Amino acid sequence: MINVKYIRIIIGIIGTICVSLSFTIDVFIFVPEYIQIYKKKSVEGVKPDRHLLMLIKCSLWVLYGLPVVHKDSILVTTSNGVGFVIEVIYVVVFCISCDDQSRTDVVYVKLYLEFCFVVVSYANTIWAIGSLVAKHTLIGIVCNLFNISIYVSFAKEKMVETKTLKSMPFRLSLLSFINAGLWTAYSLIYKIDIYVLICSGLETLFCAFQLIVHACSYKPHQVGVIG
Numbered sequence: 676m677i678n679v680k681y682i683r684i685i686i687g688i689i690g691t692i693c694v695s696l697s698f699t700i701d702v703f704i705f706v707p708e709y710i711q712i713y714k715k716k717s718v719e720g721v722k723p724d725r726h727l728l729m730l731i732k733c734s735l736w737v738l739y740g741l742p743v744v745h746k747d748s749i750l751v752t753t754s755n756g757v758g759f760v761i762e763v764i765y766v767v768v769f770c771i772s773c774d775d776q777s778r779t780d781v782v783y784v785k786l787y788l789e790f791c792f793v794v795v796s797y798a799n800t801i802w803a804i805g806s807l808v809a810k811h812t813l814i815g816i817v818c819n820l821f822n823i824s825i826y827v828s829f830a831k832e833k834m835v836e837t838k839t840l841k842s843m844p845f846r847l848s849l850l851s852f853i854n855a856g857l858w859t860a861y862s863l864i865y866k867i868d869i870y871v872l873i874c875s876g877l878e879t880l881f882c883a884f885q886l887i888v889h890a891c892s893y894k895p896h897q898v899g900v901i902g
Contacts, residue, residue, distance in 0.1 A: 680747075683865040686857055687750035693854035694754040697847065726765040727785055728825050733759035734793045735818045739870070743801055744810045747866065815870030822874045826881050845889050852882035 733755040738744060740751030766786070773779040796817065804810050858875035862868040 680865045683861055684750070686861045686864065690854060690857040690861055691750055691754040691757075693850060693857060695757050697850050697854055723766055723769045723782055725825075725828070726762050726769070727782070727789065728821070728828060729758065729762045730766065731789055731793065732818070732821045732825055733762060735796065735814065735821060738797055738800060739811075739814050739818050744807070744814055745868075746807075748868065748871075750861075751871065811870075819870055819873050819877075822877065826877065845886075848882055848885040848889060852879065852886060855879040855882055 736755035737752045737759060740748040740753070740755070742749065745751075766782070770779055770782055773782070796814070800810050800814050804813065855875050855878035858871060859879055862872035862875060
C-alpha cells in the first residue's frame with residue numbers, strides 16, 4: 676500500500692512540472708514582445724506592473740515553503756523559484772530597453788520598495804517570530820493577499836480593459852487549471868494546508884472562468900458555406 680505522504684509528494688512534483696510548463700508557455704507569449712523591445716530599445720506601451728507583482732508573489736511563496744516556516748512544503752519553494760527567475764529576466768530586459776528614463780526610475784523605485792518589503796518579510800518571519808505556527812500563519816495570509824491582488828489586477832487589465840483573449844490563450848488557461856487542481860489536491864492530502872488550498876482553490880475558479888470565456892467565445896470554422 677502506497678503511503679499517503681508519497682502520493683502528496685508525487686502530486687507536488689507533477690504540480691511543479693506543470694508550473695514550469697505554465698511559465699514556459701508564458702515565456703512564449705511574452706518573449707517575442709520582449710525581443711522586439713530589446714531590438715528596438717523601446718518598451719513602447721508595455722507595462723512591467725504584472726511582472727513586478729509576480730516577483731513579490733514568487734518571493735513570498737518561496738519563503739512560505741522553506742522548512743523554517745512550514746515543514747514538508749519545499750516543493751512550493753521549488754515551483755515558485757522557477758517563476759521568480761523568469762520574472763527577474765523580464766524586469767531586467769524592461770529596465771535595459773526602456774527609452775523613457777522616468778518610467779525606468781519608477782520601476783527602480785518600485786523594485787527598491789519591493790526589495791525592502793521582501794527583506795523585512797523574510798527577516799521578521801525567520802528571526803523575529805519564534806513560533807513555527809505563527810510564521811506559517813503570517814506568511815500564509817500575506818501570500819494569499821498578494822495572490823488575490825494579482826488575480827484582480829489581471830482580470831481588470833487583461834480581460835475587462837483590453838477585452839481580448841490574447842493574454843490568456845486556451846493552452847495556458849487549461850494548463851493553469853490543471854496545475855491549480857493538482858495543488859488543490861496537494862493541499863488536501865496527508866496534511867491539510869489551508870493557505871495553499873485557498874490560493875490554489877481561487878486559482879482553479881479563476882482558470883475555470885477563463886475556460887468558460889473561451890468556450891463562450893469559440894466560433895467553429897464554417898465549412899461548405901453556400902451563398
